[in-house]
Amino acid sequence: MPLAVNLSGRVALVTGGTRGIGLGITRALLEAGAAVVTCSRSEVEPVPGTRHHVCDVRDPEAVDALMASLDRLDVLVNNAGGAPATDAATASPRFHEKVVGLNLLSPLLVAQAANAVMQRQASGGSIVNISSISAHRPAPTIAAYAAAKAGLDSLTRSLAMEWGPKVRVNAIDVGLCRTEQTDDHYGDDSRVAAIESTIPLGRMARPDEVGNVVAFLASDLASYVSGARVACDGGGEPPVFLHIT
Secondary structure (H helix, E strand, O other): OOOOOOOOOOEEEEEOOOOHHHHHHHHHHHHOOOEEEEEEOOOOOOOOOOEEEEOOOOOHHHHHHHHHOOOOOOEEEEOOOOOOOOOOOOOOHHHHHHHHHHHHHHHHHHHHHHHHHHHOOOOOEEEEEEEEHHHHOOOOOOHHHHHHHHHHHHHHHHHHHHHOOOEEEEEEEEOOEOOOOHHHHHOOHHHHHHHHOOOOOOOOEOHHHHHHHHHHHHOHHHOOOOOOEEEEOOOOOOOHHHHOO
Protein backbone atom coordinates (compact mmCIF):
# COMPACT_ATOMS: atom_id res chain seq x y z
CA MET A 1 0.00 0.00 0.00
CA PRO A 2 1.45 3.41 -0.93
CA LEU A 3 2.17 5.87 1.85
CA ALA A 4 -0.32 8.71 2.12
CA VAL A 5 -1.08 11.55 4.51
CA ASN A 6 -4.56 10.89 5.86
CA LEU A 7 -6.09 13.26 8.41
CA SER A 8 -9.68 12.13 7.95
CA GLY A 9 -11.73 12.46 11.13
CA ARG A 10 -9.29 14.90 12.72
CA VAL A 11 -9.92 18.50 13.68
CA ALA A 12 -7.18 21.04 12.97
CA LEU A 13 -6.91 24.65 14.12
CA VAL A 14 -4.77 27.01 12.05
CA THR A 15 -4.14 30.43 13.58
CA GLY A 16 -3.92 33.10 10.88
CA GLY A 17 -5.10 30.45 8.44
CA THR A 18 -6.93 32.58 5.87
CA ARG A 19 -4.07 34.22 3.96
CA GLY A 20 -0.44 33.85 3.03
CA ILE A 21 1.37 30.80 4.37
CA GLY A 22 -1.56 30.12 6.68
CA LEU A 23 -3.91 29.75 3.70
CA GLY A 24 -1.53 27.25 2.11
CA ILE A 25 -1.51 25.27 5.35
CA THR A 26 -5.30 25.34 5.60
CA ARG A 27 -5.71 24.07 2.05
CA ALA A 28 -3.16 21.28 2.55
CA LEU A 29 -4.92 20.07 5.70
CA LEU A 30 -8.27 20.14 3.93
CA GLU A 31 -6.78 18.13 1.07
CA ALA A 32 -5.56 15.57 3.61
CA GLY A 33 -9.11 15.17 4.92
CA ALA A 34 -9.02 17.21 8.13
CA ALA A 35 -11.87 19.35 9.39
CA VAL A 36 -10.18 22.75 9.59
CA VAL A 37 -10.95 25.68 11.88
CA THR A 38 -9.20 29.00 11.27
CA CYS A 39 -8.97 32.10 13.41
CA SER A 40 -7.87 35.71 13.04
CA ARG A 41 -8.23 38.96 14.93
CA SER A 42 -10.96 40.24 12.62
CA GLU A 43 -13.91 38.86 10.70
CA VAL A 44 -12.88 37.63 7.25
CA GLU A 45 -14.37 35.51 4.50
CA PRO A 46 -13.89 31.88 5.58
CA VAL A 47 -11.85 29.58 3.40
CA PRO A 48 -14.36 27.28 1.65
CA GLY A 49 -14.86 24.09 3.65
CA THR A 50 -13.67 25.59 6.96
CA ARG A 51 -15.09 27.21 10.05
CA HIS A 52 -13.70 30.60 11.03
CA HIS A 53 -13.57 32.24 14.46
CA VAL A 54 -12.59 35.75 15.43
CA CYS A 55 -9.92 35.33 18.10
CA ASP A 56 -7.00 37.48 19.18
CA VAL A 57 -4.41 34.82 20.03
CA ARG A 58 -2.78 37.25 22.46
CA ASP A 59 -5.91 37.29 24.65
CA PRO A 60 -6.19 34.35 27.10
CA GLU A 61 -9.97 34.72 27.47
CA ALA A 62 -10.47 34.73 23.69
CA VAL A 63 -8.27 31.65 23.30
CA ASP A 64 -10.17 29.80 26.05
CA ALA A 65 -13.48 30.68 24.38
CA LEU A 66 -12.21 29.36 21.04
CA MET A 67 -11.09 26.07 22.58
CA ALA A 68 -14.43 25.70 24.37
CA SER A 69 -16.20 25.96 21.01
CA LEU A 70 -14.42 22.87 19.67
CA ASP A 71 -15.70 19.36 20.31
CA ARG A 72 -12.17 18.01 19.95
CA LEU A 73 -8.78 19.15 18.67
CA ASP A 74 -6.23 16.86 17.05
CA VAL A 75 -3.90 19.34 15.33
CA LEU A 76 -2.85 22.87 16.24
CA VAL A 77 -0.83 24.94 13.79
CA ASN A 78 0.60 28.06 15.43
CA ASN A 79 0.96 30.13 12.27
CA ALA A 80 -0.12 33.65 13.27
CA GLY A 81 2.85 35.99 13.52
CA GLY A 82 5.07 38.43 11.67
CA ALA A 83 6.54 41.88 12.16
CA PRO A 84 7.25 44.99 10.06
CA ALA A 85 10.86 45.87 9.36
CA THR A 86 12.36 48.44 11.69
CA ASP A 87 15.68 49.63 13.09
CA ALA A 88 16.34 47.81 16.37
CA ALA A 89 18.27 50.83 17.68
CA THR A 90 15.29 53.16 17.52
CA ALA A 91 12.25 50.85 17.86
CA SER A 92 10.24 51.51 21.00
CA PRO A 93 10.06 49.08 23.91
CA ARG A 94 6.34 48.75 23.19
CA PHE A 95 7.08 47.70 19.60
CA HIS A 96 9.51 45.00 20.70
CA GLU A 97 7.07 43.82 23.37
CA LYS A 98 4.29 43.41 20.80
CA VAL A 99 6.53 41.54 18.35
CA VAL A 100 7.78 39.09 20.95
CA GLY A 101 4.26 38.71 22.34
CA LEU A 102 2.76 37.78 18.97
CA ASN A 103 5.56 35.50 17.80
CA LEU A 104 6.53 33.72 21.02
CA LEU A 105 4.14 34.25 23.91
CA SER A 106 0.96 33.84 21.85
CA PRO A 107 2.01 30.45 20.41
CA LEU A 108 2.74 29.33 23.96
CA LEU A 109 -0.66 30.55 25.14
CA VAL A 110 -2.54 28.76 22.35
CA ALA A 111 -0.39 25.63 22.74
CA GLN A 112 -1.18 25.50 26.48
CA ALA A 113 -4.90 25.64 25.77
CA ALA A 114 -4.64 23.05 22.98
CA ASN A 115 -2.54 20.72 25.13
CA ALA A 116 -5.20 20.75 27.85
CA VAL A 117 -7.71 19.46 25.28
CA MET A 118 -5.35 16.95 23.66
CA GLN A 119 -4.18 15.40 26.92
CA ARG A 120 -7.79 14.41 27.66
CA GLN A 121 -8.15 12.62 24.32
CA ALA A 122 -7.13 8.99 23.96
CA SER A 123 -5.47 9.86 20.65
CA GLY A 124 -3.58 12.88 22.02
CA GLY A 125 -2.63 15.40 19.38
CA SER A 126 0.00 17.20 17.34
CA ILE A 127 1.19 20.81 17.56
CA VAL A 128 3.16 22.41 14.72
CA ASN A 129 4.80 25.79 15.30
CA ILE A 130 5.57 27.88 12.22
CA SER A 131 8.99 29.38 12.80
CA SER A 132 11.53 30.99 10.47
CA ILE A 133 15.05 30.61 9.13
CA SER A 134 15.56 34.06 10.64
CA ALA A 135 15.76 32.33 14.02
CA HIS A 136 19.21 30.96 13.21
CA ARG A 137 21.00 33.70 11.29
CA PRO A 138 21.53 37.45 11.66
CA ALA A 139 18.30 39.25 10.85
CA PRO A 140 18.82 43.02 10.61
CA THR A 141 15.58 45.08 10.60
CA ILE A 142 13.63 42.17 12.16
CA ALA A 143 15.82 41.49 15.19
CA ALA A 144 13.02 41.10 17.73
CA TYR A 145 11.05 38.84 15.36
CA ALA A 146 14.09 36.61 14.77
CA ALA A 147 14.78 36.41 18.50
CA ALA A 148 11.16 35.45 19.15
CA LYS A 149 11.32 32.71 16.51
CA ALA A 150 14.54 31.38 18.04
CA GLY A 151 12.63 31.25 21.31
CA LEU A 152 9.80 29.42 19.57
CA ASP A 153 12.20 26.75 18.31
CA SER A 154 13.55 26.31 21.83
CA LEU A 155 10.02 26.25 23.24
CA THR A 156 9.12 23.51 20.76
CA ARG A 157 11.81 21.19 22.10
CA SER A 158 10.85 21.84 25.73
CA LEU A 159 7.12 21.32 25.18
CA ALA A 160 7.77 18.11 23.23
CA MET A 161 9.59 16.74 26.27
CA GLU A 162 7.01 17.97 28.79
CA TRP A 163 3.86 16.98 26.90
CA GLY A 164 4.83 13.62 25.42
CA PRO A 165 3.78 10.92 24.94
CA LYS A 166 0.22 12.17 24.32
CA VAL A 167 1.17 15.31 22.40
CA ARG A 168 3.86 15.71 19.74
CA VAL A 169 5.30 19.20 19.21
CA ASN A 170 7.39 20.19 16.18
CA ALA A 171 8.50 23.36 14.42
CA ILE A 172 9.03 24.30 10.77
CA ASP A 173 11.69 26.89 9.98
CA VAL A 174 10.24 28.47 6.85
CA GLY A 175 12.43 30.27 4.34
CA LEU A 176 11.40 32.79 1.71
CA CYS A 177 7.86 32.14 0.48
CA ARG A 178 5.79 33.72 -2.29
CA THR A 179 2.55 35.18 -0.95
CA GLU A 180 0.29 38.11 -1.74
CA GLN A 181 2.76 40.27 0.22
CA THR A 182 5.89 39.22 -1.68
CA ASP A 183 6.19 42.46 -3.66
CA ASP A 184 5.75 44.56 -0.51
CA HIS A 185 8.53 42.67 1.26
CA TYR A 186 11.05 42.08 -1.53
CA GLY A 187 10.33 44.52 -4.38
CA ASP A 188 9.50 44.07 -8.06
CA ASP A 189 9.87 40.95 -10.21
CA SER A 190 13.50 41.62 -11.08
CA ARG A 191 14.47 41.95 -7.42
CA VAL A 192 12.51 38.83 -6.49
CA ALA A 193 14.25 36.94 -9.31
CA ALA A 194 17.64 38.08 -8.03
CA ILE A 195 16.79 36.90 -4.54
CA GLU A 196 15.52 33.57 -5.85
CA SER A 197 18.77 33.02 -7.72
CA THR A 198 20.55 32.73 -4.35
CA ILE A 199 18.31 29.86 -3.18
CA PRO A 200 19.68 26.39 -4.00
CA LEU A 201 16.30 25.24 -5.41
CA GLY A 202 16.15 28.41 -7.51
CA ARG A 203 12.87 29.83 -6.22
CA MET A 204 10.88 30.82 -3.17
CA ALA A 205 8.49 28.31 -1.60
CA ARG A 206 4.81 28.16 -2.37
CA PRO A 207 2.48 28.32 0.65
CA ASP A 208 1.08 24.89 -0.19
CA GLU A 209 4.59 23.40 0.08
CA VAL A 210 4.80 24.59 3.67
CA GLY A 211 1.31 23.17 4.14
CA ASN A 212 2.47 19.78 2.90
CA VAL A 213 5.18 19.67 5.57
CA VAL A 214 2.61 20.60 8.21
CA ALA A 215 0.26 17.85 7.01
CA PHE A 216 3.07 15.29 7.22
CA LEU A 217 4.06 16.33 10.76
CA ALA A 218 0.41 16.22 11.84
CA SER A 219 -0.12 12.74 10.40
CA ASP A 220 0.64 9.23 11.58
CA LEU A 221 3.54 9.13 9.11
CA ALA A 222 5.37 11.34 11.62
CA SER A 223 4.25 9.36 14.66
CA TYR A 224 7.81 9.19 16.06
CA VAL A 225 8.76 12.77 15.19
CA SER A 226 8.60 15.18 18.13
CA GLY A 227 10.78 18.07 19.26
CA ALA A 228 12.07 18.41 15.70
CA ARG A 229 12.96 21.58 13.81
CA VAL A 230 12.27 20.94 10.13
CA ALA A 231 13.83 23.29 7.58
CA CYS A 232 11.58 24.26 4.67
CA ASP A 233 13.95 26.74 3.03
CA GLY A 234 14.86 25.38 -0.40
CA GLY A 235 18.33 24.37 0.70
CA GLY A 236 19.29 27.38 2.79
CA GLU A 237 21.40 30.44 2.10
CA PRO A 238 24.90 30.14 0.61
CA PRO A 239 27.72 31.63 2.70
CA VAL A 240 28.65 35.17 1.71
CA PHE A 241 32.31 34.22 1.09
CA LEU A 242 31.25 32.12 -1.92
CA HIS A 243 30.23 35.31 -3.72
CA ILE A 244 33.41 37.26 -3.02
CA THR A 245 35.98 37.32 -5.81
